[in-house]
Amino acid sequence: MARKGNRKVRTGCITCKARKVKCDEGKPSCVRCIKTGRVCDGYLLKIDVRDPVGSRDATTLTLHRPHHVFPGANSSSEGHALQFFCETAGPLMSGTADPYFWTNIVLQFSAFEPAVRHAVISISDLFQQSYYTPESNAKIRFDDQTIALKHYNNAIHGLKDIKSEHKESVVLLVCVLFVCIEFIRGDREAALRHCTHGVEILKTSPQHAWTQQHLLPIFRRLNEFAFFFSDENSEFSDISDLAGPIPTTFSTFSEAQEMLDGIFNHTTRIMRSSRKSHSLPKTASGMFEPQKKISVFSQYFTDKSTISRLLNTWLKLFSEFDPKMTELDALAAKHCKYGAEYGLKMYRCFLLTRYECCRIWLNIAFDDPKSGYERSVDNFDRVLKQLSWLESQIPHEGPFSDPVSPPFVFETGFGANLFFLVTTCCDLEMRLELIRLMSIFALPRENLWEKDVLIAAAKKIIEVEHGTKFEDLAQSPTAPSYSEETPTEDEDEDAEAEEEPDFGTPEIWAEQGESQDGSGTGEENGAHKSGKVLRRDNLALFGSYLMILNPFMSGKIGS
Template sequence: MESEKKRRASKPKVKSGCRTCKIRRVKCDEGRPACKRCVSTGRVCDGYGIWSEGRKTTYGGNSGAPRVFQPLLSSYNAPVPIPHAACAEQKCVEWFIECTIFKIGGVFSSQFWGRTVVQALSQEPAVRHAVMALASTHKYRAQRSDKDTTMASQLSEHEKFTLQHYNKAIGCLHAEIRRHSQRPQSVIVALITCMVFVTLELMRGQYRTSHAHLQHGLKLVKEIQKLSGTSKTGKIMIRTSSQTNEDDVIEAFSRLGVHYALLGHGTKYSNLDYDIQPRHLPYKFESIEQARQYLDVLLAKAQCLVELVRHIETGMCVATRGYEQYLESQWRLEKDLEIWLDVYRSSLDGFSAQDLIKNTLATRLLGMYHTMASIMVRTCIPWDDDMAFDLQTDRFMSIIREAIDMCQALRTAYPDFPMSGSLNCPLGMAFTMDIGFIQPLYYTAIKCRIPQIRRHAIGLLRLAPHREGIWNGALTARIAEEVVAYEESNIDTSFTVGKSLDLLSLPEAGSSVTILPSLCRISDVHVELPDENTGEATVTFWQREDGRSWKVGERKFQTEDP
């Protein structure tokens, strides 16, 4: 018996399970983010290690073994145990897992927010303090029902707590980099913390500060991919199947970079280009997230081509290739978008739908963004031919149709969803870092010159009570209205339409539509957001002709959120 016991004791340690159960040499149920065995006995679960063997970031171009994806942590009840955390801090972490992730993640599953950030916050002090600052801001904004009745003392206490943890996060990050400046994990920690800062500043209305964080983060992404050999072309490489924390982080940064470019920040993000691994499309998409991943890169490439051609034709940069090669790039992108649509349609029946409403919204959104990308590619060459958008009426109508289907799905799920005006929803409960219908509707409103269609797009924008990253439904609706007013100011009144719209019915373009003259059209709209959500956004309108572009107007709008 004694020899048998000795042989038992000398068995190697189990490689799975949390650190606490490993030390105790007991079987772990491997619950995430904390195992139930530890939580039920009152112990602190030390977690599974964001940098554990199965999660090591790979460098030098070698891919590690695939890991099993964990579902979104919003489905778990076990809180993340933070040793020595005060009650207020622990509540912040719980709020982040139960509410913040769900809201800012959007309708698509977010591996970055639901997995990478949650695992990191329990082990990396910089991420933990950044998350506490974000959760505090989100909770404060979500729970205030009336701005006018908010007590100054509550606001002061909230700001104090937020800034305290914000500063602690910065301090911990500096200390981490000083101690381990060459450690690859330190770079990933810096990027995770940076994206949390980007989100926090957007939620606080500090747009310029958020923009600065994003630019620094994207620069760091390009540097680490270049050093690791992941990308040899200078493009940001995105994987369609996330394998490391690095993949999750790069996905989050690349998507937000495209969002900024589409709002008129293209000149600041024109040096960004994206590639995907693997490069070929599968015969079928395994999930709606994989379909979205491929479409993200096609949309980024479309935006990059638009900016590149614009810079060349206005003399802002010298063409590195012949014009025929740019036409070939346009043709290839059109074909890639057509192939994506064929694969997507053949894959729809195979997508699992745990949440029917989210699945409906996700499929409609991908349809809208695919249509918008197709319009961008088809109209980008030649750059100064704004009349090319007149041939895209059916596609603009398709964007409206998808948006109406989304509204109908929301009204079915939520009978109180309004079909006029907008929802009076606190910012914290109406903020997401993911895509929504604001971008395609805004694009439709300023690029489609059919009066009924563009006004319908503006009416649907007015319904949006929320922000999608930097995109504000009410603000974009106001900008679009100014564009319409400028373009139609010298047009006969019979050209315009009435304001009464049935937003759940498709608009009627009519058989005979007056064509808006080229010289009346706004070709570019640039938006500069302030560093406070009650400040003024500066919007400039540009026209172009014969390879020249000039500013024709400027407007200022209050950016205060509803």
């Protein structure tokens, strides 16, 4: 007798199949599982059991193509582009920042917002061309941008069709993707325009919690990019008033970075004011005249004091947070493969390097570079120790040991920060070591910062300011190693087995015996260094103020 009722199907979710109950096949999770409090394990990929000539009894397997897996993809090429972004480009895009925005949020929105999907496909196509380019130099060359530009234009046209309830948030997300496209293409002016428009929308649109959490931190760092890459006399919007209250504790690296990014932006504004306050007229021969004594407004010193207090607060919170991350280091080393614990160490050292940059800039603001350097010797020394330690922690296997670095990352990483330190440092030995570390930790392209250009500019600065050829300096045998501590006479002689230094703990500052604001005089450390060679500031053609605040001069160096 024939079975009554509906035809039995086998397309239900995995959980309902295991329970042998009827599934309503809701996507992405079925309603039956949700109502009963169970976790819906999703659905198996469909397969076609068909013979090539049409026989129903054959068992030829046809797998799903990528454009079937990714919702909204209209062709296999779009599906492959989304798959490449999901597996390769997205996880690499963040560099030294939390990748969640690229690996989760962007992909989620690409499933139902055509403008986001087209922008992601454009990014993926450009990234894929650069990723498989055999050239090792930072200048990315593209064989064909037709597909990327086509989807870029489609994304622009798709902005007017966004029907989301919070349209401003989606537009801001797409704006970030547009900036990324222009970063990869190397179009500075277009990237700056998108940054400017995005910041204006951010300041005038309602402040949704989602925007504050995921988009505001990115635009804060883009504001930093606009500061360095815009014309010196350009004005850009201040978004510091959008920041929330000062946190009382850090629970993630992202929270620590968010607060430090705000402080970094404040510090760069101080440096810009300092740069404008210094008179550097050119002579008839094109040389810069010596810096003149200036008078500065009391407001600048008030801002400097405010930033110093914020840095003290950040350091205190980070010192309390760091032991928790040390426990995660041990947990990652025990349970994770591919040297996952190294990523946590890298994030920690990156934040501490940024912190020291802010301290050093405060020391040299409205002062001559030599005096500011003398107050910052301890800061430079800590950076070198931190990064030398991090170098010793690079794993021998896994993604961080891959000799092929990603050709591009969206965020500013070690490269630009180490370049800032090279230009503000006076000690030749430290400068040579910073350049060596830059060659290790800098990536080929960090948004528009190019590793090769930064290193070439740093070398040229050293040549001009020290009056010699870099090749001769690099071969000097007097350069010290910062990878190991030199024991002092009063250290315990029994401690022959040197412990691995934890550069995230408060002891790294306490052992230097400096003041709480981190601005020690550095006289003792500076006096004991052997072979110390300071630059001749009267010949500092490419002085620190110029190189920090006008990095495009580096493109004119070496010709």
